[in-house]
Amino acid sequence: MAFPGKRMTPDAASRWFRLEQVSAGNVLYAMGDWRLASLPAIDAALAGAGVAKALVSEIDGSALTGLDSAGALALLLLLGRDTAGDGAAGLLNFNETRRDIINLVRPHLDAVRLAPARSQQGTLGHVGRSAGHVFVMVRDHVRFLGLTLMELVKVVARPTRLRTRELAQQIGQCFVNAIPIVVLLMFLIGMVLTYLLALVTEPYGAGLFVVDGVTVGVCREIAPILVAILVAGRSGAAFTAELASMNLREEVDAIAVLGLSPFQVLVLPRLLALTVALPLLIFVGDVAGIFGSMVLARPQLDLSYATYIERTAAALTPRQVIIGLAKAPLFAAAIAVIACHMGLAAPREARAVGISTTSTVVQSIVAVILIDAALAILFAKLGW
Amino acid sequence: MNEPALIEVDAIVTRFGAKVIHDGVGFQVKRGELVAIVGGSGTGKSVLLREIVGLLRPTGGRVRLFGEDVWRAGDVVLAQLRTRFGMLFQDGALFSSLTVAQNVAAPLVEHTRLAPARIDALARLRLAMANLPPDAANKMPSQLSGGMRKRAALARALALEPELLFLDEPTSGLDPIAARAFDRLVRSLADDLGLTIVLVTHDLDTLFSIVDRVIVLAEGRVIADGPVAEVRRVDNDWIRSYFSATAAERA
Numbered sequence: 001m002a003f004p005g006k007r008m009t010p011d012a013a014s015r016w017f018r019l020e021q022v023s024a025g026n027v028l029y030a031m032g033d034w035r036l037a038s039l040p041a042i043d044a045a046l047a048g049a050g051v052a053k054a055l056v057s058e059i060d061g062s063a064l065t066g067l068d069s070a071g072a073l074a075l076l077l078l079l080g081r082d083t084a085g086d087g088a089a090g091l092l093n094f095n096e097t098r099r100d101i102i103n104l105v106r107p108h109l110d111a112v113r114l115a116p117a118r119s120q121q122g123t124l125g126h127v128g129r130s131a132g133h134v135f136v137m138v139r140d141h142v143r144f145l146g147l148t149l150m151e152l153v154k155v156v157a158r159p160t161r162l163r164t165r166e167l168a169q170q171i172g173q174c175f176v177n178a179i180p181i182v183v184l185l186m187f188l189i190g191m192v193l194t195y196l197l198a199l200v201t202e203p204y205g206a207g208l209f210v211v212d213g214v215t216v217g218v219c220r221e222i223a224p225i226l227v228a229i230l231v232a233g234r235s236g237a238a239f240t241a242e243l244a245s246m247n248l249r250e251e252v253d254a255i256a257v258l259g260l261s262p263f264q265v266l267v268l269p270r271l272l273a274l275t276v277a278l279p280l281l282i283f284v285g286d287v288a289g290i291f292g293s294m295v296l297a298r299p300q301l302d303l304s305y306a307t308y309i310e311r312t313a314a315a316l317t318p319r320q321v322i323i324g325l326a327k328a329p330l331f332a333a334a335i336a337v338i339a340c341h342m343g344l345a346a347p348r349e350a351r352a353v354g355i356s357t358t359s360t361v362v363q364s365i366v367a368v369i370l371i372d373a374a375l376a377i378l379f380a381k382l383g384w
Numbered sequence: 385m386n387e388p389a390l391i392e393v394d395a396i397v398t399r400f401g402a403k404v405i406h407d408g409v410g411f412q413v414k415r416g417e418l419v420a421i422v423g424g425s426g427t428g429k430s431v432l433l434r435e436i437v438g439l440l441r442p443t444g445g446r447v448r449l450f451g452e453d454v455w456r457a458g459d460v461v462l463a464q465l466r467t468r469f470g471m472l473f474q475d476g477a478l479f480s481s482l483t484v485a486q487n488v489a490a491p492l493v494e495h496t497r498l499a500p501a502r503i504d505a506l507a508r509l510r511l512a513m514a515n516l517p518p519d520a521a522n523k524m525p526s527q528l529s530g531g532m533r534k535r536a537a538l539a540r541a542l543a544l545e546p547e548l549l550f551l552d553e554p555t556s557g558l559d560p561i562a563a564r565a566f567d568r569l570v571r572s573l574a575d576d577l578g579l580t581i582v583l584v585t586h587d588l589d590t591l592f593s594i595v596d597r598v599i600v601l602a603e604g605r606v607i608a609d610g611p612v613a614e615v616r617r618v619d620n621d622w623i624r625s626y627f628s629a630t631a632a633e634r635a
Contacts, residue, residue: 036506036545040497068545069577073509074502104576108512112505349526351480 014045025057034071062093144341151263170273186285190292212315223285228331232364236339240360243343271336279328396445407604423601469548470541476533478525485521510539531562551583
């Protein structure tokens with residue numbers, strides 16, 4: 001007999017079960033193959049017939065052709081809470097194998113019924129929590145900076161503690177290997193800026209002042225910022241990934257157990273290397289940018305190389321170059337502290353390496369731009 | 385009853401470059417058996433397991449699961465086969481971005497059309513059957529101890545009601561108490577759910593306590609295949625030293 005409607009009637013039935021009303025309550029005659037594969041169809045039939053668990057007091061298994069633990073769970077969840085607890089209560093005509101499966105599932109019903117604890121968190125809560133995280137993170141970065149500086153003082157007091165081999169290796173990584181990409185990047189930026197300024201100054205016949213704009217702009221702002229961002233993505237990400245995976249493999253703990261300071265072995269070489277490397281890279285970037293500009297100025301502005309260099313000598317004062325280079329150690333310290341801290345503080349799981357690395361790059365770039373903006377205001381007020 | 389074997393491994397040859405790992409490995413596993421594969425380090429036990437489940441192609445030979453040739457089967461057949469067996473990897477291989485419950489639910493979400501509430505209930509059932517406390521469900525894998533991670537991984541391997549289960553070093557990295565508890569759990573799965581289980585192990589206690597049959601790999605071949613009591617009497621240097629490692633303690 002087919003059961004057409006969605007409303008509960010005393011005798012509901014489908015391919016999977018038949019529900020009969022008796023004096024004590026309802027008896028569900030389970031039929032067919034109650035296994036995981038047919039469970040979606042069974043669920044649909046149960047929902048269609050509106051069988052709520054309170055309605056079923058007994059289940060008859062004589063017409064079952066198959067049962068696995070998923071099917072057994074579905075059956076047991078149909079029974080009322082009070083009958084499901086003990087022995088074979090509420091179950092009729094199950095053969096021995098099926099009874100074994102039922103008995104395997106039955107002890108775990110309480111764990112299954114336990115309502116999942118989902119955290120209720122609105123948008124406001126999320127914003128508040130994130131703000132809190134940012135505050136804690138900045139505070140921890142400052143604390144880490146303090147610890148690093150204290151280790152630095154110890155090393156200054158006894159310079160033999162400086163790990164020269166690691167330092168040299170890091171300088172090789174951060175400076176030497178970064179030169180090609182910095183040269184390429186700044187060469188192209190120099191050209192692009194020249195092209196842009198030529199476009200703007202041409203109507204006024206002020207082509208010569210393009211040289212002023214490009215050389216001062218590159219040396220004072222553009223090379224420092226762009227190279228710092230490049231280094232944040234390159235060395236900063238590398239620091240965090242290295243340290244986080246060392247932490248994951250307990251290498252950092254091994255260093256501490258050997259009686260060495262992880263700060264001296266891992267953090268200081270990276271910090272010092274980046275502090276040395278970044279000004280040098282920015283200087284390389286200055287030269288490459290000006291060179292790129294000079295190469296384009298000849299066809300674009302009809303400026304000979306000699307004229308360009310002459311004008312550069314007049315426009316670009318040492319102060320502009322030094323201001324550009326003087327920012328570099330600050331940028332470098334910010335990047336190194338953020339990167340090393342994120343690496344050492346990363347949780348010990350594979351996923352954290354990726355998350356921390358991404359976070360380092362974002363934080364470093366934000367830090368570099370914030371420092372640059374603060375310095376720009378400072379220099380403007382000082383009239384430099 | 386003359387049922388064909390669930391697993392038929394036939395003349396497997398594996399070479400990595402010039403290095404020969406397997407040189408004609410063959411055995412069968414029948415439904416309901418609990419079989420252990422043992423052998424020294426580098427005898428290719430884990431490699432063999434990966435070849436059986438279709439992760440690594442052997443240089444030569446044939447693997448049949450449920451009568452299907454794993455390495456000749458098309459993608460559709462292989463995907464179907466893979467819903468019929470579960471695998472527990474050595475360190476659990478839980479997905480680190482999902483909670484424990486989501487890990488167990490993942491195969492159900494992928495392979496069935498069940499409603500979320502039903503999937504959640506089934507995931508909790510599997511976790512409870514693997515002897516994990518209910519509050520472990522919402523934790524991340526990194527928050528679990530090694531033993532609990534293995535249990536959670538076992539719960540995931542059981543999610544789709546497999547007929548066959550592969551365990552790669554199930555007790556390695558566990559303390560003896562947790563290891564014996566895990567052994568009992570594995571044995572009860574074989575007894576209560578009628579699972580066929582193949583495990584790779586170094587653990588002698590596992591062999592003596594729960595395993596029906598032992599297959600010993602050495603020199604690229606199966607050098608012994610039978611119940612533990614028979615295998616330990618086989619006249620072979622490796623087998624002698626392997627079983628004597630704890631013989632003194634046992635005596």
